Amino acid sequence: MACLPVPYPDELLYSVIARYGVHSGITSPKQLLDDVFQNRKIIASVAFQGHLSQISIHYQGNADLTPCKLLQAHTLFPLYSSFVHPDITEHAKHELLSDCRHSAEVQLGKAASKVKSPYYLRYCPLCVGAQVKQYGEAFWARRWQLPGLSVCAEHGMYLIGSPVLISEVHRHQFIALSPHVLLHSSPRLTTKKVAMLAAYAQQLLNLPEQRIHSLQWSCFYYQLAKQLGFVRRKRVEHNLIANLVLGYWGAHTLASFSLSISKVDENNWLRCLFRKHRKSFSYLQHLIVWQACYEQQLDLAEILFEVSQLPQSHYDDVPAHIEPVIVDQVRRTEWQHVVAKFGVKGARNQGFAGLYIWLYRHDKQWLMQFNQDSVRPSIVKINKVDWPCRDKKYVKQLISLINEVETQLDSDRHTVTWLVTHASIPLSQIKHLEKLPLCKLFFEKYCESIEEYQCRRIALACIDSLKKYEQLKAWRIERIAGLSKERTRPIVSQLLGYAVKYEAS
Incomplete structure (x- = not known):
């Protein structure tokens, strides 16, 4: 069991795991994942590090480091939990606490938010100096990685971006805050209002969750x-x-x-x-x-x-009131004219929304009936494309392509997208395969399955080994082919076994 360091106040779990790697002298990201999670497929997440139940196992007996407390005190979860629907919050929380894959960034709205997250891990040089003085080492603090805010709440200084990129490039790697990632840059003071905003954001991080x-x-x-x-x-x-x-x-x-x-x-x-x-x-x-x-x-x-504590609608304390029906012939006539000119939806978008609202409140029955009778008939879509001609043209291009690459064993997998792209056919045409029967038949015949593609890679690896006069070994062929025991399909493993057995005999 890994002896994880106890998190410092306001330290990200990402930083805790990275510090463990430094303390243990682990240089391989995969070995670090093995030690902490016993799973090499865990993704390093700055905002929402999942598998918290697995992490808390390393702190057995410490009541301050339970999965829930780790989530609240050492991730950015508190920034989102109070502003998302309680059901969504609970589902995301369950995924983060349990030992399973999670989609918290999507569920909690981080991925699609107008407020964008930083692309690089950030730090405050004054805070780093204080950390080293107090704890003997530096670490990544939560308050530095707030989406949309590049200000340190402690010192009112603009944060400095480090070279550590938050992306999919090194998504299994935990990188510690060490001297080689610190940049020589002078901190700049921000305005009083922005510094106050950062202080409120830090305060929000430490508040209990509200449903x-x-x-x-x-x-x-x-x-x-x-x-x-x-x-x-x-x-x-x-x-x-x-x-x-x-x-x-x-x-x-x-x-x-x-x-x-x-x-x-x-x-x-x-x-x-x-x-x-x-x-x-x-x-x-x-x-x-x-x-x-x-x-x-x-x-x-x-x-x-x-x-x-509020009711779930601000209309709960307002007595029900039904507007009396008022027949205003002038407004009716005006609405009829604008609908005849723009249509129902167009009239509301052309500056007559107020007229629509008045009629909706005072003359709703007439308005709904008139709008229903005024629905414009849908325009029949005329087929302006000669699909049979286009089908013949595209299939000729595909046949020419397959004749060129059929003997090229080192080409990529022949998928529909690959064939269409290399045949200079617009990708948008794939959506209309029901109108291109010849192309569809071609794809059914010549597109490679995963097993066929892996067999081709095995064959190419065997040929390369024989050219170099190397003995055919299963591990060597898999390595050259870029395969592993977990990813290799059964029929491909069988083919590999035949190849090694044949060569040996």
């Missing part, structure tokens, strides 16, 4: 707009909110967070935040709005607790 439904967030933001005086007859004045946020932060600062606000765009992120929540928003979007509204009086723990 908050998206409808509760809708209720909170409606009440917030009401408290600010930005609600008029139950309608949120989005332009006033935009003026407040832009006036506090400035367009340049918001652009640096990749969170620009365009008043012209009806669906900008700030408007969506104050509407009914149909999707989750990042921690940074929430903090930017809260700081602009509360400034130094912002109490994150109190806000999260209050939101968790």
Whole structure:
């Protein structure tokens, strides 16, 4: 069992495992995975290191290092848990705690967020000096890797990007914060507001998890707009909110967070935040709005607790009220004209959304009936392509290609994509194979299965060995062919056995 070092305060699990490799003198990434996880296929994740139950085994008897506490204190999970639907949060949490593959970056919204994660691991040189002085070594801190924020909350300095790339290139490698990854760069001081924002983000990392439904967030933001005086007859004045946020932060600062606000765009992120929540928003979007509204009086723990106690709709405390039917012939006639000109959807997009809303509230039955009767018939799609002619042309190109490469044993696997690409056929045509019967027949005959491709690689490896007068050994042939016992299909293993046996005899 690996003797993992005890995590330092605010240290990433990624850093803990990397430090263990340095302490143990392990230079091979695969050996490090074997020691810690007993599994060579684990991916090193900076934000959400999974297989926490496996990691916590190395801390048996330490009640402060259970899987749940490791997740809360040494990953970026707390940045997302309170802002995502509770069911999604629980599912992602279960995957991270258990010994299985996880998709937390996708489930929690990190992968598709407007707020982009850093491409390189970052550090604060002042913090590194303090770490070395206090602990005798440096480590990767959580607060340095916050998506969208490149500021140290402790010193108010801009972080420095290290050469350690967070990507799929070395996805099984844990790289420690050592002197050779530190760059000689002078830290720059940030503004007071951005430093305060980074401090709030660090505070959010250390708060307990709250189960908050998206409808509760809708209720909170409606009440917030009401408290600010930005609600008029139950309608949120989005332009006033935009003026407040832009006036506090400035367009340049918001652009640096990749969170620009365009008043012209009806669906900008700030408007969506104050509407009914149909999707989750990042921690940074929430903090930017809260700081602009509360400034130094912002109490994150109190806000999260209050939101968790709200009803799941801000209409729960509003008595049901049915608008009386009002027949306004002028508005009916106007709607009929614009629908005749633009269609129902086009009329709403051409500046008549207010007219539609008025009719929907006061004359809904007539509006729905008229819109249903005004649906434009779908246009019959005319086939403008001569598919038989195109089919013959493409299959001739494919036949010419297969005649050229049929004897080339060192070519890549002959898949549909490979054949189409090398035959100079647009890849988009693969979607229309039902209209290209000759091409479809060609692919069924000449596309290689995985077994056929592996057999070809084995044959090529045998030929290379015989040319070099080397004895045919199974391990040597597999290595030349780039195969392994785990990936080699049974029929290919059988062929390899025949080849080695034949040569030996």
